Amino acid sequence: MRRMSGLGRAAVIAAVLGVLIAGVGTWYARSGADVRAYTVGGNDMAPAYHKGQRVVLSRIDAGQVRRGDAVVFRARTGPQDGDDSAHFKRVVALGGDHLTQCGGQPLQLNGTPVDEPYLQGRPVNDGRCIDVTVPEGRMYLLGDHRGDSLDSRYWTELPQGTVPLSAVEARDDGASANPLIVGALLALLGVLLLPLSGILALAAWLVRRNARRRPPVGWPAVANQAVPQAGSQPADTP
Helix, strand or coil, X not given: CCCCCHHHHHHHHHHHHHXXXXXXXXXXXXXXXXXXXXXXXXXXXXXXXXXXXEEEEEECCHHHCCCCCEEEEECCCXXXXXXXXXXXXXXXXXXXXXXXXXXXXXXXXXXXXCCCHHHCCCCCCCCCCEEEECCCCEEEEECCCHHHCCCCCCCCCCHHXXXXXXXXXXXXXXXXXXXXXXXXXXXXXXXXXXXXXXXXHHHHHHHHHHHHHCCCCCCCCCCCCCCCCCCCCCCCCC
16 A cells, blocks of 8 residues: 655644544534624613623523513514514513502512612602503513513503513523634634645645656666667777
8 A cells, every 4th residue: 555645644734634523513612502692673672782782692481581681572562663573572471470569669579669770760650550460471571671661661562561482592691602703703714625636636646646757766877878770880999
């Protein structure tokens, strides 16, 4: 078996590394595929979130929604919305909860005041009273900036101003986009190694072809020697 040249070995190594790195990168990116980036559209979730801010949220199912979650959901909440309009609000009550509030008093959830540290000194309400029992399978949502938020208090076309849990798309739980970015970069590096492997393999083939055409070392150089013609006699030696 012919011994592989240095270029040939390099080509094989580049190909193997390319496949491995691309595979690892794809797997790592897919491990972060449950996150998605959004842009906050207004200041109704201030001060925790402000208009134009990019947030990375984790995708969740309806059964994973919790009270206190800041969630993105898609629903038609009024005439101004399309059927798939995205909203970013805070879940304050779930199915079966009784929610009350009036004036400057804090929210009462099933008769107990709700601790809302995310308000950070903002007014707890805009003067509109709340007295709602949330239907099963639905949620009641408010903006953190209660004086500047179009939320469940105003969604009169929905049952009790509530939204189905199935409308939730993602929530903020401190997720990061790093797995997607790092995985994509690794996959790109692996893909780039594959053409490099092809270039090295081509170079190795060219070197082998040229080596076959070159005369072996020590081969007699006869091209410039005079060859006697048939029937000629050697010259007399004096």
